Amino acid sequence: MARINEHFLKLSAGYLFPEIARRVQGFAAAHPALAPRIIRCGIGDVTEPLPHAVIKALHAAVDDLSTHERFKGYGPATGHDFVRAAIANGDFRSRGIDVADDEIFLSDGSKPDASAALEILGSGNRIAVPDPVYPVYVDTNVMAGNTGPALEGGRYQGLAYLPGTPANGFVADPPTEAVDVAYLCFPNNPTGAVATRAQLEAWVAYAHRHGTILLFDAAYEAYVRDPAVPRSIYEIPGAREVAMEFRSFSKNGGFTGLRCGYTVCPKSLMGTTSNGERIPLHRLWSRRWATCSNGVSWPVQCAAASLYTDEGQREVKALTDFYLANAALLRTAVQGLGLRCWGGTNAPYVWVECPEGLLSWQAFDLLLEKAQVVITPGAGFGSCGEGFFRISAFNSRANIHETCERLAVLAG
Numbered sequence: 001m002a003r004i005n006e007h008f009l010k011l012s013a014g015y016l017f018p019e020i021a022r023r024v025q026g027f028a029a030a031h032p033a034l035a036p037r038i039i040r041c042g043i044g045d046v047t048e049p050l051p052h053a054v055i056k057a058l059h060a061a062v063d064d065l066s067t068h069e070r071f072k073g074y075g076p077a078t079g080h081d082f083v084r085a086a087i088a089n090g091d092f093r094s095r096g097i098d099v100a101d102d103e104i105f106l107s108d109g110s111k112p113d114a115s116a117a118l119e120i121l122g123s124g125n126r127i128a129v130p131d132p133v134y135p136v137y138v139d140t141n142v143m144a145g146n147t148g149p150a151l152e153g154g155r156y157q158g159l160a161y162l163p164g165t166p167a168n169g170f171v172a173d174p175p176t177e178a179v180d181v182a183y184l185c186f187p188n189n190p191t192g193a194v195a196t197r198a199q200l201e202a203w204v205a206y207a208h209r210h211g212t213i214l215l216f217d218a219a220y221e222a223y224v225r226d227p228a229v230p231r232s233i234y235e236i237p238g239a240r241e242v243a244m245e246f247r248s249f250s251k252n253g254g255f256t257g258l259r260c261g262y263t264v265c266p267k268s269l270m271g272t273t274s275n276g277e278r279i280p281l282h283r284l285w286s287r288r289w290a291t292c293s294n295g296v297s298w299p300v301q302c303a304a305a306s307l308y309t310d311e312g313q314r315e316v317k318a319l320t321d322f323y324l325a326n327a328a329l330l331r332t333a334v335q336g337l338g339l340r341c342w343g344g345t346n347a348p349y350v351w352v353e354c355p356e357g358l359l360s361w362q363a364f365d366l367l368l369e370k371a372q373v374v375i376t377p378g379a380g381f382g383s384c385g386e387g388f389f390r391i392s393a394f395n396s397r398a399n400i401h402e403t404c405e406r407l408a409v410l411a412g
Contacts (some may be wrong), residue, residue: 005145007142007143007144007145008076008142008143009262010142010147010148010149010150010156011139011142011143011150011326012150012156014153014379015330016135016380017042017043017376017378019380020043020249020374020376020380021043021363022367023364024038024040024042024287024366024368024374027368027369032057032250033392034372037370037372038372038373039372039373039374039395039397039402039403039406040372040374041231041330041373041374041375041378041391041392041393041394041399041403042374042375042376042390042392042404043392044189044251044348044349044392044394045223045256045266045392045394045395046250046251046256046323046394047395047396047399048254048319048322048323048396049254050075050253050254050255050258051253051254051306051307051311051312051315051316051319052311052315053306053307053309053311053312053315054253054254054258054306054307054312054315056306057299057302057303057305057306058091058209058299058300058302059304060302061299061301061302061303062299064298065113065298065299072298073271074294074295075295075296075298075301076285076293076295077289077290077293077294077295078102078104078105078106078285078289078290078295079104079105079262079295079296079301080301081101082305083106083301083302083304083305084099084101084106086277086304086305086308087101087104087247087262087304087308088101088103088104089243089308090231090307090308090313091247092232092234092264095231095232095235097232097234097235098124098234099234099264099266100267103264103265103266103267103282103316104262104263104264105262105263105264105265105285105286105289105302106260106261106262106295106296107260107262107263107296108259108260108261108296109204109255109259109260109261110217110246110247110248110250110261110262110263111136111217111247111248111261113184113246113261113262113263114134114136114137114140114215114217114246115140116292117215117244117263118140118141118144118146119288119292120271120284120285120288121181121213121271121279122271122274123144123145123146125146125180125181126178126179126180126181127141127146127147127158127159127160127181127182127183127348128159128160128161128162128179128181128182128183129141129159129160129161129162129182129183130161130162130164130172130183130184130185130188130382131155131161131162131163131164131172131381131382131383131384132190132191132378132381132382132384132385132388133183133381133382133387134185134189134190134217135182135380135381137215138156138159138382139335141156141159142156145319146159147159147303151385154379154382154383155382155383160175160177160179160236161181161382161383161384162175163173163384164188164191164193164384165384166340166342166353168194168349169342170191170193170342171186171188171193171194171195171199173199173202174202174203174206175347178210178211178212178315179210179212180210180211180212180213181212181213181215182203182207182212182213182214182215183215183217184203184214184215184216184217184233185198185216185217185218185219186216186217186218186220186230187221187223187224187343187346187347188220188343188347189217189219189220189347189349190341190342190349190351190376190378190381190385190390191342191343191349191351191353191388191390192271192327192344192345192346192347192349192350192351193341193342193343194224194229194346194347194350195229195230195346196229196230197228197229197230197235197236200230200233200235200236200239201236203242204236204237204238204239204242205232205238207242207243208238208241208242211272212242213242213243213244213269213271213281214233214239214242214243214244215243215244216233216243216244216245216246217246218231218232218233218245218247218260218346219246219247219250219251220251220347222251222252222316222320223251223252223323223324223346223347223348224346225324225345225346226345226346227243227344232245233245234264234266234372240266240268240269241266241268241269241270242269243266243269244263244264244265244266244269244281244285244306245264246261246262246263247261247262247263247264248260248261249261249304249307251320251323251348251394252307252319252320252370253303253304253307253312253316254318254319255300255303255304257348258300258303259296259300260296260300260301260303260304263285265281265282265285266324267280267282268280269281269282271284289316293399295371307358320348322397323348323393323394324345324348324393325346325397326346326348326393326394326395326397326400327340327343327345327348327349327350327393328344328345329400329401329404329406330344330350330393330400330403330404331343331344331345331350332404333349333390333404333405333407334352334407335401337371337407337408337411338411339352339353339354339355339410340352340353341353343387344393348392348393348394349390349391349392349393350390350391350392350393351378351389351390352375352388352389352390353388354378354387354388354389355388355410355411355412356383359379359386359387359389360377360378360379360380360385360386360388360389361377363377363389363410364376364377364389366410367406367407367409367411370409371406371407371408371409372406373403374391375390375391375392376389376390376391376392378390391403
């Protein structure tokens with residue numbers, strides 16, 4: 001009889017966002033008159049239409065597929081050359097960062113890339129994750145067998161946790177002990193915190209000292225408006241030798257329904273075999289894609305490339321400005337209630353401290369039942385998330401204004 005991957009059985013609960021959806025659906029079914037009032041500020045899904053540059057590129061690419069002369073079948077598993085060049089130049093070389101075209105690997109998003117990275121890393125690595133944490137980092141390591149069983153409180157045996165707290169502004173320092181792989185996410189999901197150049201320099205220095213690989217999630221870099229805040233780990237000297245970077249078009253170009261992202265894997269990034277031989281991860285990552293993928297579809301790749309045109313860049317800026325304005329409204333409303341919050345300036349999330357006496361799922365229930373507003377309870381992001389909740393700015397302006405008014409139920 002076929003054996004299952006028993007590491008899946010260690011997962012302590014359902015994935016956070018389906019659990020939120022289940023609770024919201026239950027409330028709507030029990031209160032049908034209130035269901036139309038529900039405003040979803042939980043999951044970070046975009047609401048605004050795709051940029052015009054993207055729509056034009058999609059139409060043109062579909063037309064290509066309707067003719068013999070311009071028809072496209074299988075493309076390179078790692079992405080067409082013109083798309084990789086547009087990305088490498090637009091996101092990196094134009095900003096003085098050394099990234100080659102063939103160090104860009106297109107995919108269907110940064111979430112699956114962060115998971116797939118584990119396929120080229122061996123067993124027995126000591127893994128560090130932030131807490132609060134994007135749940136994918138933890139759950140995929142559980143599935144891969146890189147942890148022990150779940151512990152009381154939601155953590156897993158074998159992982160090194162990097163606590164984010166109000167005292168450190170939700171930016172954890174490198175650990176005192178050596179780890180082999182560390183996940184970093186800035187601007188941070190869920191807290192909206194950003195790391196300073198000095199903080200990232202400390203992480204790169206740590207990685208060089210201990211031979212650590214940094215898995216750097218920069219899915220929200222387009223929301224950084226402070227010129228002093230790094231938008232890429234590769235702005236830090238020496239990062240090319242220690243870091244992979246994940247990027248997404250979901251939140252800057254509105255591609256949550258279209259699906260496209262990419263990973264940067266420098267040729268100078270090395271891992272080691274069990275006998276100490278140093279191996280370029282670029283070689284393994286290239287082989288992984290050649291074996292496991294036939295690449296992103298032609299229309300979607302053309303859509304991604306359109307974001308790097310002058311028109312596309314203007315529209316990305318307008319789209320991210322729109323969501324940042326939403327975040328500013330939410331942040332002001334929360335502060336007006338006398339609650340402490342973080343994020344919402346260089347990130348589309350506002351991280352809020354629960355009113356005194358409320359746990360995070362209790363705050364979730366209160367807002368759903370009394371205000372019909374859906375937020376994300378901080379406990380779903382790890383033990384250090386207890387006592388906080390996340391509000392997403394991905395919504396219409398009208399819904400954000402309404403949400404700001406309804407948050408008053410938190411005032412008691």
